[in-house]
Amino acid sequence: MDRAAWRSVWRRYVAGALLGTALLASAPLAALPEDLTELSLDDLMRIDVRSVSKRAEPLQEAAAAVTVLTAEDIRRSGARSLAEVLRLVPGLHVARTSGQTYAISARGFNSTSADKLEVLLDGRSVYTPFFSGVFWDVLDTFLPDVERIEVIRGPGATLWGANAVNGVINIVTRPADQTLGAELLAGGGFPRGNIAGARGGWKLGQDGHLRAYAQARDDDNGVTRDGGEGNEGLRQQQAGVRGDLSGGANRYSFGGDAYQADSDGETRFTNPSTGIDSVTRLRSDLSGANAHGLLERAMGPGASWRLAGYFDHSERKTPTAYIERRNTWDLNTEWRQQIGARHALIFGAGYRNSRDETAGPPQTLIFSPSSRTLQTYSAFVQDQIALAGGRGTLTVGSKFEHNDFTGAEIQPGMRLGWKLGDHAFTWAAVSRAVRTPNRLDSDIAIFCPPPVGLPGFCGAGETHRIGNPDLEAEDLLATEWGLNLWTARQTSMRLALFYNRYDDLRSAEPVPPIGEFANGLSGRSIGGEIVFDWKPTNRLRFEAFYSHLDLDIHTDPNSQDLGTPVQIEDGNPRHMAGLRWQVSPAPRWTFDGFVRHVGALPGDAVPAYTDVNLRLAWQLRPDLELALVGDNLLDDHHPEFGPPTRGRVEVERQGTLLLRWTPR
């Protein structure tokens, strides 16, 4: 096969692939920016210039519930942090629990320590084996450098492995050749919330590019129910670089970030046997640094190879509550091979080593052992098979993983996509995913500090283990079905339905005096998301979505935990809906908005709420944009998550003036 032919095969089969790493390779374009020179050459080559709907096919023909937010979606949302941007994603429950912490989950099981999402930033997994979740308070980057955010609702474990149980969020920044020159971002918020950031981009030799950014922000802290001051929010400084080089068949990419933050927050602990809350207000010092590298090499006809690795260091010091230092390094490799016209094979292997150190008493949350190294070995294989002359695509694969808690885990999956003519596509999938135990599940203990201990829990100086080293992995068997319809011109509809069966969910058994984790729960969830997109002209776009979730969790015969099932069922909204628009009423003016409705969380007495965010932007000069953003405009303040303690932080109405300058 000559080069042109294998390129075309590559594009047709691999770039259009369904899930997983395939999505990393293909960038479905949801909407085009006004200025097409903002796009990379690869993106330009993907635009279907003959369809007014301007959606690249891969998104319509992806056999999964996928949403892609483009750089333009991000900019026009007016959001100042990654977590806030995610509110735009249909079916994702994003709840702000204080000035800086979030509870984010897809298809249920949300909490501030939600543990069923895999989140990647430029290929670096940002969930921590500490609790299998993401510390959203320190996950950020210079937003104008983000190229796209891909969100998959439903399991992605076949490729991504344990933790990609209910969804995958993949954040991809632009290659350095797309961020040449300077860009400055400054925002002032009322009543609070400020941000300032800058990025510079340069050529690096003949075929390389480099960029560097620095950013500082302090976040809105919210208010309490009675309008009093919430906790103080977060102050964060962050800087990072990314470089991209190409030479012949090779492509290299490297980068890194460092951040430092301090925050005031509260730690809450509910005693499972007494149901009593204990709340402590705490100050945190958070810092971290990471570096990543990637080598990609075309290996001749229909084949390519990549090697990627990263190192991640993080420190979280919340004196009297817990102190954790963690070093993680990860190395993974992947081979793609086109075999004949029908098979696109991807396989790979990886190793991850994560070592932590935690502090013992007098911290309240302690771990036994206090320091532990967790190793994960993994391998995966996936074949994408073209059926019926390309009308159908069958994807079968599995991840094989070995972890230190439960040993070997196999996570197979099967997806079938089928074209129903030129304007319809349907898909179905069955997959297994597991959430493996983490440090918190296995090793956590409570130290009850003198002089009084934790009133209602334990006496001074006592230590009680809650973690259970014998926990099994939580197990999901997911069944999904989807239908995508679109017209040749302006509209599209995407429907995804799911039925998930969960077994061995973590329970908190009321073993006196405090409790112990076990695998005592199981249940099912049924639901779906439907998204309509209408783009009548280049200057007008609407998206509407509705998502439904019905959770039914019950206690297994061997379990006494009656509280957690209710907490799970009542801690996630049954209904969510949104309407988003992007309008350019006049040259150089844009007016964008997002109305969202989130159903009630009866378990935590969080009422349903409807709120609206608006953004009016004026392109003052070609290099200068001024935007006025209003967030949560319908309410003075409303709670989004968490038990109704008196100190529960509520999200406030907020105005922000944002300036974006790209000096030439």
Place this chain on the structure above:
Amino acid sequence: MKARVRGALLAVIVLGIGCGNADAQDDLEQKVKAAFLFNFLKFVTWPPARAPEDGRPYVMCVVDDEPFTQTLAQVVRDKTVSGHPVQVQDRAPGASLRDCHLAYLAPGPSMQATESALAGAAGAGIVTVHQADAAVPSGVIRFFLDQQRVRFEINTVAAQRENLHVSSRLMELAERVQVSTPP
């Protein structure tokens, strides 16, 4: 009140659909091509004798396609390439292209017309961009459509002859051909 709101909404929708029809499909193809041309400027290095002096612009010439001149001018407005501004000029067919850094030939004219226009520009260190049905010896870059997507092909022989250095990034994405001037 309700009726008025509905009326206004309807007007917006009708207006929107009206605009939609005005945004012809070709419009997008033109914009994509214009964005590609701007990228070509970024990824090609001219020999020192041909590179613009400090403060002088890169000159992009559009031959015989006034609407595209407008589109391109809008796309590159206020943009710079390695510190140089970018200028777009409209050229009549047959006019000299010697002062252009990049020359874009509208699709349409016969293969013969394209060939002769390109031959006239050969040897002057110009990135000529054409849209003939096949590679032309004197043309450096050729646009073509593949599955409704804009693609491009680089004639490496012509690029070399014009002393143009094409970055490997661009090379990687291009189809490559070697078509030399017949003796």
